[in-house]
Amino acid sequence: MSIIDSMTKTQSKKILQISIEVNSGSVGRIAEQIGDEVLAQNWESYITFARNNLPSKSQTIKIGTKKDVYWHVLMTRIFDNHCFESKSATHKLIKKIKSLKPDLIHLHHLHGYFININILFDYLSDANIPVVWTFHDCWSFTGHCAHFEYVGCEKWKTQCFECPQKNEYPKSLLIDRSYKNYRDKKSIFNSVKDMTIVTPSKWLQNLVKDSYLNKYPVLTINNGIDLEKFKPLDNYLSIKEKYKIFKDFIILGVASTWDEKKGLNFFHELNNHIEEDETIVLVGLSEDQIKKLPQNVIGIKRTENVDELAALYSLSNVFFNPTLEDTYPTTNLEAIACGTPVITFNTGGSIESVNKDTGFVIEKNDLKGFLEKKNLIKKNNKDFYTTKCRLFAEKNFNKSERFKDYINLYSKLLKD
Numbered sequence: 001m002s003i004i005d006s007m008t009k010t011q012s013k014k015i016l017q018i019s020i021e022v023n024s025g026s027v028g029r030i031a032e033q034i035g036d037e038v039l040a041q042n043w044e045s046y047i048t049f050a051r052n053n054l055p056s057k058s059q060t061i062k063i064g065t066k067k068d069v070y071w072h073v074l075m076t077r078i079f080d081n082h083c084f085e086s087k088s089a090t091h092k093l094i095k096k097i098k099s100l101k102p103d104l105i106h107l108h109h110l111h112g113y114f115i116n117i118n119i120l121f122d123y124l125s126d127a128n129i130p131v132v133w134t135f136h137d138c139w140s141f142t143g144h145c146a147h148f149e150y151v152g153c154e155k156w157k158t159q160c161f162e163c164p165q166k167n168e169y170p171k172s173l174l175i176d177r178s179y180k181n182y183r184d185k186k187s188i189f190n191s192v193k194d195m196t197i198v199t200p201s202k203w204l205q206n207l208v209k210d211s212y213l214n215k216y217p218v219l220t221i222n223n224g225i226d227l228e229k230f231k232p233l234d235n236y237l238s239i240k241e242k243y244k245i246f247k248d249f250i251i252l253g254v255a256s257t258w259d260e261k262k263g264l265n266f267f268h269e270l271n272n273h274i275e276e277d278e279t280i281v282l283v284g285l286s287e288d289q290i291k292k293l294p295q296n297v298i299g300i301k302r303t304e305n306v307d308e309l310a311a312l313y314s315l316s317n318v319f320f321n322p323t324l325e326d327t328y329p330t331t332n333l334e335a336i337a338c339g340t341p342v343i344t345f346n347t348g349g350s351i352e353s354v355n356k357d358t359g360f361v362i363e364k365n366d367l368k369g370f371l372e373k374k375n376l377i378k379k380n381n382k383d384f385y386t387t388k389c390r391l392f393a394e395k396n397f398n399k400s401e402r403f404k405d406y407i408n409l410y411s412k413l414l415k416d
Contacts, residue, residue, distance in 0.1 A: 001345050013414060016102035018120075020112040022060050024052035024304065026258060026330050027136055030223060030403075034106070036091055037237060037403045038410075046100065050114030054304070056354045061096055063114055064089030072113035080144065080177035082170040083110060083117045084344075084364045085185075086225065090116040090214050094123045104410055107133040111146065111170060125191040130413040132406070134198045134221075137327055140189060141211035143182030144170070149325035149348055150261050156182075186212040198406075198415065199329035199351025211318075221409075222352075225401030227393060232339035232386055235279055236311040243298055244313065247279035249378060252316035252340070254283040254309070254331045255300060255323075263322025263345070264289070266365065271297055273371060283312060315336035317382045320372055326350045327376055337393035339386035343373050352395075357388035 015038045021028030031047050035058035038045035044103065045058035051071065053060060062087055067111060074087040095117070096106070105124065110117055124131055137146040141159025145153075151164050163178035190212065196216040199205040208218045240246070267280055271294045276282065281298045290299035313319065318334035321344040324344045328349040332342050342359035344350045351361045359374075362369035377385065 008042075009044075010380075013041075013104065013170065013302040013410070014046065014102040015043055015104050015106060015410060016046045016048070016097065017058075017106040017108060018110070018115070019108040021052045022047045022049040022056045022058070022116055023054040026223075028052060028054075030136075031108055031228070033224065033399045034403045034406050037407050041407060046102065050112065051384050063095070065094050067394075069200065071115045074369065076113065076170050077173050078175065079278075080166065080172035080175050080181065081142075082113070082172075082181075083115065085116055086116045087119060087187065089114065090119040090139045094119065094368075094369075097123070098339060100149050102129065103414055104130050104132065106130065106406075109136055110141075111139045117185070121188045121191055125193070129194070130200060130411065131195040132413070133195060135204060135327075136200065138204070138207060140185070141213055142174075143178030143185070145171070147261070147325040147348075159183075164288065171347065175379070189213060189217065196409065198409070201352050203349040203352065204327050219409075221405045222402055223328055223330055224399030225287070225330060225337060225393075225397050226306075226399055227397065228339055230238040230310050230313070230393075232390060233311050233314040234384060236315040239308060239311040240277065240315060243300060245279065245281060245298060247277055248300075249275070249278040250311060250316040250318075251278060251280045251374065252283070252319050252335070253280070253318070253321070254312075254334075256278070256284055258282070258285055258289060261324045263324060266367075267297065267320075269367060270370065273367065276315070281312065281316065283309070298366050299321070309334070310338055313340050316340050318343060318377050319359075319371065321345070321350060322372075323347050323350055333393065333397045335387045337397055339389045340382070341377055341385040341389060343370055345375075355392070358385070358392050359389075 017031045019031040023032035035045040036048055045056045046251045048061045048063050050063040054234040068089045075085045076082040119231050123183050142156045144163040145165040153164055160178040160182035163176055166172050168177045194217050197208055197216050197222050200223045205218050205220045253267055257260045257263055271280055283300045284302045285299045293299045313335050319340050319342045324347055326348045332353045335342050335360045342354050344361055346352055346361050354361055360373040
């Protein structure tokens with residue numbers, strides 16, 4: 001072994017990300033892209049997964065089995081016991097972590113029916129290694145829900161009880177355990193000495209500062225996307241033919257899962273007010289949702305095909321995101337990177353990627369406001385926005401630049 005090889009091996013760090021997915025879904029892709037930057041440092045990258053996993057450049061670690069997940073779901077549905085099951089799966093994970101001996105552990109979503117937070121944080125509180133925890137929603141400081149903006153609940157600031165969203169994800173059909181969950185999570189999550197919290201938006205950062213986790217340092221690192229894949233395309237004729245998109249002006253909506261909180265009902269209402277040369281295209285729908293669409297709305301199921309998604313963004317004239325609660329939606333970034341202006345409701349962190357060059361922010365449920373801004377885009381022509389959108393994306397959304405911010409954070413924590 002050469003001297004250089006020996007020095008590289010000595011300086012190499014092991015970074016373990018605990019994620020529910022790898023290279024699939026928004027969080028899984030973020031974990032994968034952070035892993036790419038870890039590997040670029042000649043460090044070792046490890047990512048866990050409990051369900052969806054696509055090929056990864058990092059080394060991957062499976063957590064639990066389908067049986068573990070199903071049991072966890074059942075206990076959540078009956079007892080509101082989310083993240084307090086999966087004991088065996090978590091003990092096995094801890095055993096693997098002890099064998100791996102990572103220099104730093106980076107947490108992502110811990111909800112999702114795959115891990116036991118009590119067991120995990122018992123280990124983290126004793127491990128004497130730095131922990132980074134990226135919040136992709138609000139679940140970590142509530143007694144039950146992942147978001148509360150839609151219902152306007154502020155119990156999370158003092159003490160959750162009688163949860164108004166007991167029947168929302170992570171759904172409990174019988175028992176409301178929000179009071180105990182809140183107290184338990186507060187105690188468990190405050191047990192780690194060396195932990196840094198990261199949020200993708202200033203909006204979520206401010207919420208963390210008002211939560212029971214306000215003793216920890218919290219900073220914002222915006223999510224990034226692959227600008228080589230999400231870029232303005234002009235070879236989308238085959239996509240238009242595939243989905244029978246024949247109108248001149250396309251209003252696009254994209255979500256991984258559509259429901260009332262994502263604004264699906266608003267698209268139904270909007271369909272009654274669009275013009276003859278316009279059509280609505282929605283991506284990410286279930287088969288049942290597609291069947292219930294108005295006849296002239298084009299529904300497309302969720303796709304992992306990034307090239308097809310980029311083509312859909314590129315052929316559209318405006319991307320509409322009527323979300324009623326969101327952290328920092330990647331769909332906004334993807335649309336802007338493809339040169340398509342965004343109109344979004346004034347919701348959470350959704351507004352932080354939209355400015356006068358990239359689109360418009362309107363008040364929630366403001367149909368008239370949407371139609372006015374849509375017509376302005378139509379009048380100006382999409383070409384008026386495309387270059388501005390792309391330049392803004394190149395400056396702010398480059399995944400390599402954004403996720404290098406994590407490497408800088410890792411380096412600082414490991415040096416300290």
